[in-house]
Amino acid sequence: MDDRTMWAVRMHAFGEPEVLVRERVPRPVPGPGEVLVRVHAAGINPPDWYTRRNFPSIPAELRPRWALPLIPGSDISGTVAALGPAPDGLPEGSTAGATAGSAEPRWQVGDRVHGLVNFPGRGAGYAEYAVAPAGHLARLPAELDHLTGAALPMAGLTAHQYLAHLRPAPGITALVNGAAGGVGHLAVQLLRAGGADRVIAVASGRHEEFLRGLGVDRFVDYTATRVEDAVRDVDLLFDTVGGPDAHRLLPALRRGGRVAPVFFGDYRPALAAELGLAVEERTWQVRSDGAGLAALDALVAAGAVRVAVAGVFPLAEAAAAHRRAEQGHLQGKLVLHVAD
Numbered sequence: 001m002d003d004r005t006m007w008a009v010r011m012h013a014f015g016e017p018e019v020l021v022r023e024r025v026p027r028p029v030p031g032p033g034e035v036l037v038r039v040h041a042a043g044i045n046p047p048d049w050y051t052r053r054n055f056p057s058i059p060a061e062l063r064p065r066w067a068l069p070l071i072p073g074s075d076i077s078g079t080v081a082a083l084g085p086a087p088d089g090l091p092e093g094s095t096a097g098a099t100a101g102s103a104e105p106r107w108q109v110g111d112r113v114h115g116l117v118n119f120p121g122r123g124a125g126y127a128e129y130a131v132a133p134a135g136h137l138a139r140l141p142a143e144l145d146h147l148t149g150a151a152l153p154m155a156g157l158t159a160h161q162y163l164a165h166l167r168p169a170p171g172i173t174a175l176v177n178g179a180a181g182g183v184g185h186l187a188v189q190l191l192r193a194g195g196a197d198r199v200i201a202v203a204s205g206r207h208e209e210f211l212r213g214l215g216v217d218r219f220v221d222y223t224a225t226r227v228e229d230a231v232r233d234v235d236l237l238f239d240t241v242g243g244p245d246a247h248r249l250l251p252a253l254r255r256g257g258r259v260a261p262v263f264f265g266d267y268r269p270a271l272a273a274e275l276g277l278a279v280e281e282r283t284w285q286v287r288s289d290g291a292g293l294a295a296l297d298a299l300v301a302a303g304a305v306r307v308a309v310a311g312v313f314p315l316a317e318a319a320a321a322h323r324r325a326e327q328g329h330l331q332g333k334l335v336l337h338v339a340d
């Protein structure tokens with residue numbers, strides 16, 4: 001095989017999982033300030049299949065318009081294979097892979113790295129090689145394997161960045177809806193690590209043992225119990241589910257409580273106001289952030305946060321992985337294995 005091409009999973013049309021085809025494509029070349037990563041594992045996230053289906057559940061005005069063919073995927077874990085030229089603004093002879101005007105990490109070939117790359121935007125992670133701006137990557141700690149490294153970035157950064165934005169006070173009672181999923185299972189742990197007094201997890205019954213193992217104080221099976229009848233006086237609702245009936249959980253909050261919608265939902269502003277609740281803007285969006293990921297890595301490496309990998313598929317079976325992901329009820333993350 002020549003070194004100008006690589007295997008990747010690409011789509012030439014929007015549609016069902018079958019549009020994901022493994023084929024040989026040109027290997028990307030890192031530009032100024034970018035790093036070429038030999039991908040060992042790629043994480044699967046909901047935006048990957050929203051992209052594949054051309055974003056049907058996203059309001060039309062917010063829908064990205066992307067040209068085909070495209071390689072999906074934004075979460076990667078691998079090793080640095082090459083460095084692009086130093087970016088403009090850095091003195092001649094600067095180490096390639098650095099970013100202009102900042103103290104970004106200066107990567108070297110062979111470094112183990114991972115990251116949420118080029119997000120929001122096109123990551124092209126379902127491939128043997130991917131390029132990433134140097135600042136989108138974090139060093140993968142020795143304690144973490146590449147499957148874990150690929151599982152963590154988007155889900156972890158979503159919880160991490162949203163909680164950094166909300167700055168919940170210590171001692172609160174938090175309710176995490178969709179608690180067993182990629183974002184949810186990390187949010188419950190970050191809330192705990194951040195000093196929440198009580199974390200209540202809402203998920204289907206099959207996830208109770210898993211979530212209790214992650215340290216939640218109370219588990220509510222939404223398939224057997226109406227959460228809004230069973231729970232009261234919540235300070236913060238961290239809602240990864242949303243949807244047209246998202247407002248049903250509002251009575252579980254105390255007056256002055258806050259709602260953090262991670263996905264689009266109808267929180268009925270009039271009802272929220274009547275109940276004295278603050279609903280955060282849903283325009284909030286996770287972003288690539290190597291430094292934030294490094295902070296999360298420290299928690300994972302220390303054993304304070306556990307990353308659950310629900311399933312691993314070979315790169316060539318990306319379509320099967322998407323089919324599984326879209327069935328829902330995940331306990332943690334799905335990951336594509338690309339190379340040892």
Ligand SMILES: NC(=O)c1ccc[n+]([C@@H]2O[C@H](COP(=O)([O-])OP(=O)(O)OC[C@H]3O[C@@H](n4cnc5c(N)ncnc54)[C@H](OP(=O)(O)O)[C@@H]3O)[C@@H](O)[C@H]2O)c1
Nearest residue numbers: 046158178180181182183203204240262263285286329330
């Ligand atoms: N704002 C952002 O920047 C951002 C970033 C990342 C993700 N997101 C969005 O956040 C959402 C969650 O992402 P994810 O990666 O965590 O997805 P995921 O891994 O598929 O997890 C979703 C979880 O929700 C649970 N669930 C489904 N219906 C439920 C219900 N009615 N009540 C309670 N739980 C329910 C599912 O399992 P059970 O039903 O078995 O409990 C599953 O564990 C997605 O819509 C994604 O697009 C937004």
